[in-house]
Amino acid sequence: MEHAVELREVRRTYGKGDAAVHALRGVDLALPRQSFTAVMGPSGSGKSTFLQCAAGLDRPTSGAVLLGGQDITGLGENQLTRLRRSRVGFVFQSFNLLPSLTVQQNVLLPQRLAGRRPDRARAAAVLASVGLEGHGRRRPGQLSGGQQQRVAIARALVTEPEVVFADEPTGALDTGTARDVLGLLRRAVDAMGATVVMVTHDPVAASYADRVLFLADGALAGQLTSPDPTAIADRMVALTARGGSLGAAA
Ligand SMILES: Nc1ncnc2c1ncn2[C@@H]1O[C@H](COP(=O)(O)OP(=O)(O)O)[C@@H](O)[C@H]1O
């Protein structure tokens, strides 16, 4: 079966010789289409490196990344840029909206960058699907944090990408607003057919996913399917104790 994302023996080493840091030490995984995956692990375990390699933002030192069945490892810079604009979506902790553009213009930005004709009806429909009907003419600064993250999700979904990558999407939101945003990501998968990969350190956030992957020291260290927050938290405590580091897994 063709997967939305596949990693084969992916390694990513920063630096050389004695100074080399092995951020990913041979990660193998395959994520089905229309699935919601959470990625957790202690600080420094390789979560951000994983997301960047899987999304075509960074190149593995060795191994292969496949997106929609296509090996993207050998693509040139221009091809990778095009891929990032049309075939993957991104949601960041800090929203990353352009403050001088309207909500609608922000949502249409990926289409513009991909050289497509901006489809206002499509933007309006996606905004309605994230509960922001009628907000298209406002500026991001006129919206709450939760609403801004909804705009960012609409922007990530507008090109119907093969995968949406989210790095701590609820990290800047209060608990109630975070739940709304997680419910929205869940619905994007169930009702809109999206595939979502989300890095988080919050066990409740991770429990919205179909599957939680745990990273430790650059390698997969287990997974939970249909996870509940308590089981996730227990696993995180065990991993953090094993790694000997204390504190939040950022
Ligand atoms: N650009 C970089 N140069 C050197 N080392 C890096 C770089 N980015 C990340 N690392 C190292 O790689 C390891 C994994 O980092 P990262 O993927 O950011 O982990 P996480 O997101 O789980 O905290 C860490 O030891 C980190 O210090």
Ligand SMILES: [Mg+2]
């Ligand atoms: Mg990180």
